[in-house]
Amino acid sequence: MTLGSRLRERRERLGKTQLTAAKELGISNVQLSRYESDDRKPEPDMLGRFAEYYKTTADYLLGLTSDSTLEGATGIPSEAAAFEEFMRNPEHGLFFKDYLDAPEARQEEMLRFWTFIREQERLRRTDRDHE
Structure with a gap:
């Protein structure tokens, strides 16, 4: 799974439209679309915002772990x-x-x-x- 597909998967899991998620993240719908289609890679601070917003870890979004839960970050x-x-x-x-x-x-x-x-x-x- 790519970063873009993981971003899309997490957004859909939260039941958010691209438009709603983009607005709540403070970016344009076009920007979010480019991230989700892997046409654009987020800067580290944006990656952190995605992880927080999507209730997951940057490691999951980057494909370093298959654990999408915050459990992976805390061990608890x-x-x-x-x-x-x-x-x-x-x-x-x-x-x-x-x-x-x-x-x-x-x-x-x-x-x-x-x-x-x-x-x-x-x-x-x-x-x-x-x-």
């Missing part, structure tokens, strides 16, 4: 990273099948719900272990 699994791993399991994906393609607000709502479910399961296991 984030709730979103754990949830995405859970979602990639075909047995789990049916329940939240639209998560990966959902807009950001919907993803956050689903993540909160999943966090609640996971916590309840942890409490059940703890109670069962103490019986």
Whole structure:
């Protein structure tokens, strides 16, 4: 995957149009289009803005890692990273099948719900272990 295709993939994952993303990033739609088509390479500060905006790392955007989550940068699994791993399991994906393609607000709502479910399961296991 190229830098441009990774930028496009992250933008689409957030449910953003090119026009909306460009406006929120403070660049023109033409500039974003050129970045996504690999006609133009971003300067380091722009790369950092992309990583922050798309909730990923510069390493992922540059193709240095296949881990698109911020977990790769911290070494600590984030709730979103754990949830995405859970979602990639075909047995789990049916329940939240639209998560990966959902807009950001919907993803956050689903993540909160999943966090609640996971916590309840942890409490059940703890109670069962103490019986």
